Each structure stands twice: as structure tokens, then as C-alpha cells.
Amino acid sequence: MEAPSALADIELPSPAAGLKAWARVGFASIGFVHLVLGGLATMAALGVRGSDTPNQQEVFQTIQHMPLGQLLLWLVAGGLLGYVAWRLAQAFFDTESKGASMQGLAVRGFYCFSGMIYGLLAYYAGKMAWYGHLPKSGEASRSAMQNLLHHPHGQTIVGLIGLVLLSASGIQLYRAWSGKFDTDVNSRPFTNVQRRLVYHMGQIGYSARGIVLGIMGYFCFLAAQHANGNEIRDTEGCFNALQAMGPQVLGIVAVGLVIYGLYMLVQARFPILRGI
Structure with missing residues (x-):
């Protein structure tokens, strides 16, 4: 009689457990990216960077120049893909039980x-x-939008993109002030003070994201209305619009993005992942 193999006693992780672990890395990656983005924008508001507001490329360049920067970039890229996988599971497998x-x-x-x-x-x-480098992603995005505007029904498509961004902004603000986001973090290990702190972090963070998405959507809708791709704003353009209202306005939103980054790190550590 053969002795049982030691490999038979090894319990392999399930696909669901793997997805959950990957999603948690995704939350941490999003938190890290927002910490860098918000930090650079805060520096611009304080005049440390002159009047230069950060764009997407500068965020990744900043990460690249950190110790073990190349490894960090790969970890961020892989983590973001984990978040994508989780979002797609929510969308196509209805893990949140939203129904049809x-x-x-x-x-x-x-x-x-x-x-x-x-x-x-x-x-x-x-x-x-x-x-080791990127083309200016904001310029590439604007160029793509400009080309799209010149295609049949291009204005309609760009307008719809603007409406989607405005809707996403509304959802973020609604989640912030209705407290809906509070079901995404497992607060059972927290004290009452910690619960309140994390809750307010989520409110501030989601509000800041909602403002940025709203500005993007507004200018995208204007670009469609006027058939002018130059009116489209990327992240840097949104920060410039906020800075035009005053450095204090940019600073408030920038600090909000930093707080959102911290909130996402908390969610990575204490997540509630439903449905699988």
C-alpha cells in the first residue's frame, strides 16, 4: 500500500482567494498613486513646484525615481490590474448583487x-x-479625442464620455455624503475614534475625486458641444482649472486626494470583498 503523498495534504488557494488578495494589492496601488499625485499637486498649490501642476507622466516618473523605483512601477502596474479584475468581477458576475x-x-x-x-x-x-519613459499621456489623450471629434458621430461619443464622467463624479459625491462607501472597509477591529476618522477620510477623499472627475466631464462635454478637442482637460488640466480659482482651492482638493490615498491603504488592509 502506497504512502499518501505529502502534496495531497497541501491546500491550494482557491481562485476566489487569489482574486481577493490581488484586489487588495490593487487597493494599495491606487492608494499609493493618489498619495503621489496629491502630494505633487499640494506642492504646486504651495508654490514648491512653481506653477507646474502634475500630470500622469510625472506621477510615474516620481515613483520611478524612488528607491527600487522600477520594481515599484511593476508592483503598481500589477496591483492596478488586480483592481481591474475585481471591478470586472463586480460588473459581469454581479458580486455586489445589484441585479439587472x-x-x-x-x-x-x-x-x-x-x-x-x-x-x-x-x-x-x-x-x-x-x-523607462512615457510620451505625454495627456497630449496623447487630447489628440485621440480630437481625432474622434472629426469622425461621424464623434461629437456624440465625446459628449457621452463627458456625461459618463459627470455621472461618475455624481456617484463619488453621493457615496461621500450618503456614507455608502462605509460598507467597503471592515471597521470591526477599530475603536470608535478610529471608525470616525476613517469615515471622514473616506468622505473627504471621495469628494476630492468627485470634483476632479466633474471638471474632466464638464470640459469633455464642452469639447463635444463646440467640436473643439483643445477644451478637453486631463488631470493636469483639471488642476490648472482649480489653480485658476486660487491656490487654496487647488490645495484643498490636492490634500483631499492625499487623504483618499490613505483611505485606500486602510481599505487594502481591512477590506470587505463581497460575492466570491
């Missing part, structure tokens, strides 16, 4: 849209890690 009603499908569509956005960020982070 119009409202449920709209929320699931938002999950898919969010996954696509972070998929692009993962692509840029991976490209920076692989090649």
Missing part, C-alpha cells in the same frame, strides 16, 4: 468604466517600467 434593473445595470456599468480607467493607468505604469 436599470439602476443595477447602471451601477455595474460604472464598475466596468472604473476598471477601464485603471486598466489604462496599469498600461502606462507598465510601459514606464518597461521602457
Whole structure:
């Protein structure tokens, strides 16, 4: 009689457990990126960077220049892909039990849209890690929008993109002030003071993200209305618009993004991942 193999006693992690672990790395990656982005924007508001507001490329360049920067970029890219996988699971497998009603499908569509956005960020982070540099992503995005505007129905498509961004902004602000986001963090290990602190971090962070998305959506909608791709704003353009209102306005939103980054790190450590 053969002795049982030692390998038979090894319990392999399930795909669900693997996805959950990958999603947690994704939350941490998003938190790290927002910490860098918000930090650079705060420096611009304080005049440390002159009047230069950060763009997407500078965020990844800053990460690249940190100790073990290339490794960090690969980890960020891989983590962001984990977040994308989680968002797609939410959208297509309805892990949040939103259902097939119009409202449920709209929320699931938002999950898919969010996954696509972070998929692009993962692509840029991976490209920076692989090649060591990036073209100016904001210019590439504007060029793509300009080309799209010249195609049949291009204005309609760009207008719809603007409406989606405005809707995403509204969702972020609604989540911030309705407290809906509070079901994403497991606060059981926290004290009452810690719970309140994390809750207010989420409110501030989601509000800051909602403001940035709203500005993007507004200018995107204007670009479609006027058939003018130069009116489109990337992250840097949004920060410039805020800075035009005053450095204090930019500083408030920038600090909000830093707080959002910290909140996402808390979520990575104490997540609630439903449905699988």
C-alpha cells in the first residue's frame, strides 16, 4: 500500500482567494498613486513646484525615481490590474448583487468604466517600467479625442464620455455624503475614534475625486458641444482649472486626494470583498 503523498495534504488557494488578495494589492496601488499625485499637486498649490501642476507622466516618473523605483512601477502596474479584475468581477458576475434593473445595470456599468480607467493607468505604469519613459499621456489623450471629434458621430461619443464622467463624479459625491462607501472597509477591529476618522477620510477623499472627475466631464462635454478637442482637460488640466480659482482651492482638493490615498491603504488592509 502506497504512502499518501505529502502534496495531497497541501491546500491550494482557491481562485476566489487569489482574486481577493490581488484586489487588495490593487487597493494599495491606487492608494499609493493618489498619495503621489496629491502630494505633487499640494506642492504646486504651495508654490514648491512653481506653477507646474502634475500630470500622469510625472506621477510615474516620481515613483520611478524612488528607491527600487522600477520594481515599484511593476508592483503598481500589477496591483492596478488586480483592481481591474475585481471591478470586472463586480460588473459581469454581479458580486455586489445589484441585479439587472436599470439602476443595477447602471451601477455595474460604472464598475466596468472604473476598471477601464485603471486598466489604462496599469498600461502606462507598465510601459514606464518597461521602457523607462512615457510620451505625454495627456497630449496623447487630447489628440485621440480630437481625432474622434472629426469622425461621424464623434461629437456624440465625446459628449457621452463627458456625461459618463459627470455621472461618475455624481456617484463619488453621493457615496461621500450618503456614507455608502462605509460598507467597503471592515471597521470591526477599530475603536470608535478610529471608525470616525476613517469615515471622514473616506468622505473627504471621495469628494476630492468627485470634483476632479466633474471638471474632466464638464470640459469633455464642452469639447463635444463646440467640436473643439483643445477644451478637453486631463488631470493636469483639471488642476490648472482649480489653480485658476486660487491656490487654496487647488490645495484643498490636492490634500483631499492625499487623504483618499490613505483611505485606500486602510481599505487594502481591512477590506470587505463581497460575492466570491
